[in-house]
Amino acid sequence: MRKNESTALIEVNAPDRHFVTSLQKGMDVLTCFGRQHSRLTLSEVARLTGMSPASARRSLLTLHQLGYLDSDGKRFWMLPRALLVAHAYLSSRPMPSLAQPLLDALSERTRESASLGQLLDNDAIIVARSTARRSLSTGLGIGSRLPAYCSALGRALLAGLPPAEALARVRGMKRVALTPQTVHSVPRVMELLERCRAEGFATNDGELEIGVRSMAVPVRDQQGQVVAAMSIAVRVERMNMSELREAFLPMLHRARDTLAARLFPV
Known part of the structure; x- marks a missing residue:
């Protein structure tokens, strides 16, 4: 390793000297707002971010003055x-x-909603999405976060991690039963991740929302590392899991392969 590379690596791994705590607090305040928390009081922001009321107040007033x-x-x-x-x-x-154009084409062909997600902390965050005419009640959009342990996108992403790292992540997550079908115990989640590694895709059957099924495949770079996952979701009355796999998995694979080829041309 050359000297300048070594120096850069040391700087990246030494956040104590460069880390700006006030900036972190401001970002934490911005990202605590959402569909369920659209209007928040100071005390609610403090609770959601884990800050003291005084720190939350300073961040809120600064962001207010800046126009955010x-x-x-x-x-x-x-x-x-x-x-x-x-x-x-x-x-x-x-x-x-x-x-985006690949998701739009996939959604148009299937008349279902298609998404692309990446791993963010304990969630899969949607970075691109196309919504079909058959709208789902979840109201997902770009920037929406899905719990990784019980979403098809999240499982496809977790399965791409080394097994020991995936286990540590799952153990550290807050895992709750969002519906009666939610798989949330560590052993069962790890079983599903292993199945995803073997079969090449992950599923979700009413675990996030009753009446919605989804399937996701990993997107890999040239080194075989999972960098994202692509999914499609349907209403349960339209097809069962076996039909979902037979009808849409080949199309999902083609869209995923096209994206990988465009992202990482040989």
Whole structure:
């Protein structure tokens, strides 16, 4: 390793000297808003972020002054300026833009919703999505997070990790039964990850939402590392799991392979 490479590696691995805690707190405040938390009080923000009320207040007032949040004096909510952060990612990274037309074509052919996700902490975060005419009630969109242990996207992503790392991640997750069908025990989740490694795809059958089935396949780079996962979701009344696999898995594979070829040309 050359000297400048060694120095850079040391700097990356030494966050204590460069880490800006106030910036972290500001980002934590921005990302605590969501569909279920669209308007929040100071105390609610403090609880969701784990900050002290004083720290939460400083972050909220700073973001308000910068135009990322608005307030009525009691509650705070997001303003369009926050979209600049998401736009910077979507416009600067090739994966979402390359995946979008493939997801649109897949959704048009199947008349179902298709998504691309990546692993973020304990969740799969959707970075590209195409919604079909048959809308699902989950209301997912770009930036939505799905618990990795019980979503098809998340399982496809976790299965791409070394088994020991996947086990450590699953053990460290907050795992709850979101529906009566949710698989959430560590042994059962690990069984499903092993099945995904063997079969090349992951499934979810009413575990996130009653009445919705989904299937996901991993997207790999030239070294075989899983960098994303692509999924398709259907209503249970349309087809069972066997029919879902037979009808849509080949199309999902083709879309995934096309994306991988465009992302990592030989």
